[in-house]
Amino acid sequence: MRSDGARRGFTAAELASACGGELHGGGELEILGIRSLEKAGPSDLSFVADRKAARKAQESNAGLLIVRAGEGSWNRPVIEVPDPSLALIPLLHLFRPRRRPRPGIHETAVVPPTAQVDVTAEIGPYAVLGEHTVVGGGCLIEAHCVLGDSVRLGDGVWLHPHVVLYDEVVVGPGSEIHSGAVLGADGFGYATGKTGIRKIPQIGRVELGSDVEIGANSCVDRASLEVTRIGDNTKIDDLVMIGHNCELGRSNFVCGQVGLAGSTATGDGVILAGQVGAAGHLRIGNGAKVGAQTGVNTDVPDGQEVFGTPMMPFRETMRVIAETRRLPETARLVRDLAKRVSRLEEPRGE
Amino acid sequence: MRSDGARRGFTAAELASACGGELHGGGELEILGIRSLEKAGPSDLSFVADRKAARKAQESNAGLLIVRAGEGSWNRPVIEVPDPSLALIPLLHLFRPRRRPRPGIHETAVVPPTAQVDVTAEIGPYAVLGEHTVVGGGCLIEAHCVLGDSVRLGDGVWLHPHVVLYDEVVVGPGSEIHSGAVLGADGFGYATGKTGIRKIPQIGRVELGSDVEIGANSCVDRASLEVTRIGDNTKIDDLVMIGHNCELGRSNFVCGQVGLAGSTATGDGVILAGQVGAAGHLRIGNGAKVGAQTGVNTDVPDGQEVFGTPMMPFRETMRVIAETRRLPETARLVRDLAKRVSRLEEPRGE
């Protein structure tokens, strides 16, 4: 799956160079791993993501810290960078190199003569490829993946074990799909006539852009006629369901257990927090943010932050929630007022 | 998975005949595909499902339209039918014939001598069948499916890749199960004693009726003692969870990410919208409709439409939602009234 070989050590100077940061002290210090502030020891690197972490960092045993340039003064060697989270990425890759394909097709994989597999791709044990399927350069298809007919994978696609791609699914270059994800299963489309429920064959497709990530056990259903589309760089978490004909824009974050009903579209840069549900045939605009568990039942304008059921702009929902918490008290006051008003209305005994 | 061969063309007259409709114009027109109104070109058929679509249809480039008989006048050849959605079904099958089994057992499949596989069934690569398992005529068991012991599949069952059926699961004729679905895993049953949590063995079964469809990565748990049952013609979407001992009626629609706790039953013709959750030991009556994300915590009478948390009849919930939206304003008014009433109650300075 991911690891290649054991951890190695690097000097603080090497690490500063690898992430483009400025080292203050400890050039010869050897670092053996990257750990959390709580768990790091003298041979570990850790990082200070924000001000809250800064307090913890002073008490950490980490031998080396990545910190935001110009923030705070430090009691140990540090690497100053503009953005600690970003700087961490090349360092994590240093300590744990990304699993690379070992080119070749495992002897147990089923690959028909009509399939085209690039010679730099790895096809793992028991993978099954359909007719006319195309696998690009540097792809990594792990054990037990099943690809239907006419599937197309761009260069550098990584399918973890047990991914299923139905016929005609297209995955753009650099995309990564986690175990158990199912792309291209039938959309939920039926016609109800006098003779009962009849299934409407789903003849559309699924297309993923480049650098998409799909979490474990998520489902993206094929379109009824056209294409269910996931835009470039969009990241989808585990157990998410994308209904047929949905079109997601670029650079979306779709958190765990979100569900989108059919034909709903999102713009670019949309964030859907955990367990959000959206009805069908809606548009969630560019840069919109939808809070956790929200039931999206109307379009969301560009840039709007919405939350709650009923869904409203975030601040309005927060006000509603505050009043909901004291609703019993408010209702008691109302009933009390009703009595007092009635008394006031009584003709005065003059 | 599904496609067999390339798309072919059909004349408008052939299509009208295939769906039992009445053709107006364009008998010799050759149609190469079925597409949405937005994407269809002069060689494509499209369809007009409702009045809203009718406006779009006038601007579509589709060469041929399926329309509801007697509705509107059209600027191009049309096929008139009583119900466009239903008429579409045989035409979709014309252009994309349903994947048919290629009888035989793949050489890599594991099929014990005690299993009975009909000679017209297809067993795909790496499928694993348990002891005494029975596979009916025309079944299609795709790659990597795992069937436990004493599983029984009626005629014409279609299991997409990576379906798991635990021991003794029964699937009725014509049912279709999508990738990653798991039927018959243990129900969530425990006894809590002084020595901690003890698992109660789940020795019941799962039985699906005929023409059931189960979506990708959905789970139907086996009963504790008896049977978890899904009625004929019931359609279940992706990522749905049906707890142990549930009994679903016929012709239900269970949308994505619905979860039913143990021992809950539904009548016939029930619709559960997306992300509905139901507590255990409830009955949701015949023809009931439950709105999205509803938390079902009591029985639902036959024919009732319910929605929301707290769950209420649909119209009542809509009224509650309307008032919830203006709750901050109402609460402000209440506090204002309280002050004014206090002032009114003050003894008048006479």
Next chain:
Amino acid sequence: MRSDGARRGFTAAELASACGGELHGGGELEILGIRSLEKAGPSDLSFVADRKAARKAQESNAGLLIVRAGEGSWNRPVIEVPDPSLALIPLLHLFRPRRRPRPGIHETAVVPPTAQVDVTAEIGPYAVLGEHTVVGGGCLIEAHCVLGDSVRLGDGVWLHPHVVLYDEVVVGPGSEIHSGAVLGADGFGYATGKTGIRKIPQIGRVELGSDVEIGANSCVDRASLEVTRIGDNTKIDDLVMIGHNCELGRSNFVCGQVGLAGSTATGDGVILAGQVGAAGHLRIGNGAKVGAQTGVNTDVPDGQEVFGTPMMPFRETMRVIAETRRLPETARLVRDLAKRVSRLEEPRGE
């Protein structure tokens, strides 16, 4: 998967002995199965879990009942025990012995020379093990499971078909994982810079304690740097998502479709009902109970029962719900009061 052989019969005396109960009558009665009160016949055992069941039991056709000692008088042979649910467990195992491993590695399994598989373990068809993976005594790894590199399984672990464990996942002794579960997939961690979204490699691990159960198609993500941990004896239902860096305590019940965002921790004995969602970086205290569909957005103190969105102590939410139901009526009263107060405020025509 689970069954070994056909059901056998036992005498009532044998059953009483097996569960440590006291038999009243019917010592020679032969019992052929365990069934629900509704379905049991004269050769079946059934059980009376609580007072509600006691009424049903009087009308049941069951030949033998397990009942709570000292409760009620019975019209047939009974076995008296302190706790009927607990007493049922050994009897269920009698009628349906737990599936035991058949030691050996299936000829189709892929096991590298660096893997260590105990001789008493069973490795099923098409299972794939990674480098340096360790499988303990009496483990049962069913068909199509995929284990990454450096995975470690304690003694007696049972993986049902199609389980995926990414690299370095640790599963404690006696744990059971159902089909389609994915442990160790990447957490949802990204950094957003000027050049767009960048994935933060997730180099942590997943560790399950002893006697953990994980339901079908559930996901436990690997930590970003350290460990996502599930405590001893914790039971997780189907389609649950546990985000990266979460730490669950011992003896938790996590019901179907629950989702925990990253870095949230639970104490011991926590119960999360169905479809609960929790935000990240929270602590849910020892013995806390969270009602169905609750959105957990703050810490929950030890022992507290919380419910609803907004989440509040259970009783407060019940009061809010009661008032929410009559909110339209309350709001009407408020508007009526506003008019009446305005009238009262009018200068009196004197």
